[in-house]
Amino acid sequence: MxxxxxxxxxxxxxxxxxxxxxxxxPGDVAKSPQNPLFKEDFFSEPPRPWEARYDNGYPNVFYDAEYGLYRCYYTLFSKDDVSANTPPEARRGSQYVPKPGRETSLAYAYSKDGTEWVKPSLGTVQFAGDSDNNLIMRNAHGASVFRDERETDPGKRYKMMLRLDDEPRLLAASFSADGIHWREPIPWEPKERLIKADTHNFAFRDGHSGKYILISRHWNQGVRVVVRSESDDFIHWSKPAEVYRGIGSDDQIYSMPIFRYGNLYIGLAAIYRDGDRELAHWDKVDCELTYSGDTITWNRICPGTPFIPRGAGEYPDGDCDSGCIYPSVPVFHPDRIDLYYMGGNGQHTNFRETGLCVASIGLDRFxxxxxxxxxxxxxxxxxxxxxxxxxxxxxxxxxxxxxxxxxxxxxxxxxxxxxxxxxxxxxxxxxxxxxxxxxxxxxxxxxxxxxxxxxxxxxxxxxxxxxxxxx
Known part of the structure; x- marks a missing residue:
C-alpha cells in the first residue's frame, strides 16, 4: 500500500x-536557441589558455538566492597539448589521441539570468604564472559543488567533492564560505584508492534522510558501474558499493547526478555507447532517466530513449550537442524546470568542442x-x-x-x-x-x-x- x-x-x-x-x-524538452551559452575559449580572442578542452564538463549549476546568481562549476582540461596544438579548423578527419601530461581543473562562471554567463577573473589560482583566470582549483577531477542550506558552520556553507588527480588519486572533500575561496581538500580515509572515480563525483545533502550521498563510478567486469556512499559529516564516508549498471558495453552509465522530486530520487544518467562500432551512436553519450525510492535500488525510465536528445549531425558540422550530453541537476522555477548540460559536438574519445547548454521542461513532465x-x-x-x-x-x-x-x-x-x-x-x-x-x-x-x-x-x-x- x-x-x-x-x-x-x-x-x-x-x-x-x-x-x-x-x-x-519521456516528456518533451525544449532546447534554448541560444545554445551554447558559453564554450571553450582557448582559441577565442582574447584567449583563455587554461580552457584547452572541456571534455565532459560535469557541470554543477544552481541558483544561489543569497547572491542572486546562477552559479556553474565545471571540470576542464587546463592542460592538453593535443587540443592546444590543433585548432578546430584543423581537426576535421583527425583522431584525438591524448598525450601524457593532461591536467584537470575546476572552473567557475556565473549568470544573473541563467542565459548570459560571465567567466570572472577570480585571482585565486595561478596558471602559467598568472592568476587572472576563473579557475577554482587545479588537479581537481569531476568535482561536484553545492550550497548546503542546513549547514550551521558558515565556513562550510558550500561543499565540494572531487577526485585529486595527484597520485594515488583519492576522493576528497573541500569547504568554502562563499563558493570562491576553498579550503585545502581533505582526502578520504583510509588513504587508498577505493574506486576509480573518473567521473562526475556527485554529492548532495539528502533533505529526506539528512545524510550526504555520493554517486560516483567504478569498473566491474570491464564496464562502468554506478557506486554509492553516504556520510554524516561529509568527511567520513561509507565504503562505496555498486547500486546500478547498464546493459553491456553499449549501455554504460558514465555519470548520474541525482535529485529528489516528490517521493522519489531521479537520476540523469549519461549513457556511454561503446558497443558495435558500426552503429551511428557508437562512442557517443545520451542522457536518459532513472529513478529510485532510496538512492540504492534504481530503475530506468524508457531505456534506449533519450530524455535530452542529442542534436543532429556529425562532427564537425553537427549541432553543438550532437555527440555527447553530460547533465547537471535541474534548476527549478515556479513554471518550469531548466536542464543545464555540457553538450559536445563529437564522439567521446575524439575531437569535440563542448559548451554549456540548457533545455526546459514543464513541471512534473519527466x-x-x-x-x-x-x-x-x-x-x-x-x-x-x-x-x-x-x-x-x-x-x-x-x-x-x-x-x-x-x-x-x-x-x-x-x-x-x-x-x-x-x-x-x-x-x-x-x-x-x-x-x-x-x-x-x-x-x-x-x-x-x-x-x-x-x-x-x-x-x-x-x-x-x-x-x-x-x-
Missing part, C-alpha cells in the same frame, strides 16, 4: 499497477503515459493508495485536440465508489499542471482509513503526476 501524502509520478512502478493501451514516454494507439482510449490504474485525512486530487497532464482525462475511485475489491464514478467526474479537457480533479458532488477524497485505487481513462492526452493536497 502506497502512502500518498506527497506528489506521485505515474512512471513509478510503485504507483502504477496496470495499463491498457498506454505507453510510457515522463508520462499516453495511449499507444492515439485513436483509442487508454486506461491506467494505480496501486492501492492510502492517505492521511481528506484531500483533494491534483493532476498534471497534457491534453491535445479532442482529448480528455477521466478518473474513478475504486475500493480495494475493485468496485467503483459511489460519488466517485467516471460519469460523475468533471472531465479534464485542457492541459493542466497540478490542476484540481473533482467529481460533481465530491471535491475531496475522504477515505483516509481504507485503501483505494484510482482508475484513469485517457484519450489524446498524457498523464504525468498526481498529488493529494489538503485544503
Amino acid at each position: 502506497l502512502i500518498t501524502d506527497d506528489k506521485f509520478l505515474f512512471f513509478d512502478t510503485a504507483v502504477t499497477k496496470s495499463i491498457t493501451n498506454m505507453s510510457l514516454k 515522463a508520462g503515459y499516453e495511449p499507444s494507439d492515439l485513436s483509442r482510449e487508454g486506461c491506467l490504474e494505480t496501486s492501492v493508495l492510502k492517505m492521511t485525512g481528506s484531500r483533494r486530487l491534483h493532476l498534471t497532464a497534457d491534453v491535445w485536440d479532442n482529448g480528455y482525462v477521466k478518473a474513478e475511485i475504486r475500493d480495494r475489491s475493485g468496485k467503483p465508489v459511489d460519488g466517485y464514478r467516471f460519469e460523475q467526474f468533471r472531465t479534464i479537457t485542457e492541459t493542466t499542471t497540478g490542476g484540481t480533479a473533482s467529481w460533481e458532488q465530491n471535491g475531496e477524497i475522504g477515505m483516509p482509513d481504507a485503501g483505494f485505487t484510482i482508475r484513469f481513462r485517457v484519450k489524446n492526452a498524457k498523464l504525468y503526476a498526481g498529488e493529494m493536497r489538503q485544503r
Whole structure:
C-alpha cells in the first residue's frame, strides 16, 4: 500500500499497477536557441589558455538566492597539448589521441539570468604564472559543488567533492564560505584508492534522510558501474558499493547526478555507447532517466530513449550537442524546470568542442503515459493508495485536440465508489499542471482509513503526476 501524502509520478512502478493501451514516454524538452551559452575559449580572442578542452564538463549549476546568481562549476582540461596544438579548423578527419601530461581543473562562471554567463577573473589560482583566470582549483577531477542550506558552520556553507588527480588519486572533500575561496581538500580515509572515480563525483545533502550521498563510478567486469556512499559529516564516508549498471558495453552509465522530486530520487544518467562500432551512436553519450525510492535500488525510465536528445549531425558540422550530453541537476522555477548540460559536438574519445547548454521542461513532465494507439482510449490504474485525512486530487497532464482525462475511485475489491464514478467526474479537457480533479458532488477524497485505487481513462492526452493536497 502506497502512502500518498506527497506528489506521485505515474512512471513509478510503485504507483502504477496496470495499463491498457498506454505507453510510457519521456516528456518533451525544449532546447534554448541560444545554445551554447558559453564554450571553450582557448582559441577565442582574447584567449583563455587554461580552457584547452572541456571534455565532459560535469557541470554543477544552481541558483544561489543569497547572491542572486546562477552559479556553474565545471571540470576542464587546463592542460592538453593535443587540443592546444590543433585548432578546430584543423581537426576535421583527425583522431584525438591524448598525450601524457593532461591536467584537470575546476572552473567557475556565473549568470544573473541563467542565459548570459560571465567567466570572472577570480585571482585565486595561478596558471602559467598568472592568476587572472576563473579557475577554482587545479588537479581537481569531476568535482561536484553545492550550497548546503542546513549547514550551521558558515565556513562550510558550500561543499565540494572531487577526485585529486595527484597520485594515488583519492576522493576528497573541500569547504568554502562563499563558493570562491576553498579550503585545502581533505582526502578520504583510509588513504587508498577505493574506486576509480573518473567521473562526475556527485554529492548532495539528502533533505529526506539528512545524510550526504555520493554517486560516483567504478569498473566491474570491464564496464562502468554506478557506486554509492553516504556520510554524516561529509568527511567520513561509507565504503562505496555498486547500486546500478547498464546493459553491456553499449549501455554504460558514465555519470548520474541525482535529485529528489516528490517521493522519489531521479537520476540523469549519461549513457556511454561503446558497443558495435558500426552503429551511428557508437562512442557517443545520451542522457536518459532513472529513478529510485532510496538512492540504492534504481530503475530506468524508457531505456534506449533519450530524455535530452542529442542534436543532429556529425562532427564537425553537427549541432553543438550532437555527440555527447553530460547533465547537471535541474534548476527549478515556479513554471518550469531548466536542464543545464555540457553538450559536445563529437564522439567521446575524439575531437569535440563542448559548451554549456540548457533545455526546459514543464513541471512534473519527466515522463508520462499516453495511449499507444492515439485513436483509442487508454486506461491506467494505480496501486492501492492510502492517505492521511481528506484531500483533494491534483493532476498534471497534457491534453491535445479532442482529448480528455477521466478518473474513478475504486475500493480495494475493485468496485467503483459511489460519488466517485467516471460519469460523475468533471472531465479534464485542457492541459493542466497540478490542476484540481473533482467529481460533481465530491471535491475531496475522504477515505483516509481504507485503501483505494484510482482508475484513469485517457484519450489524446498524457498523464504525468498526481498529488493529494489538503485544503
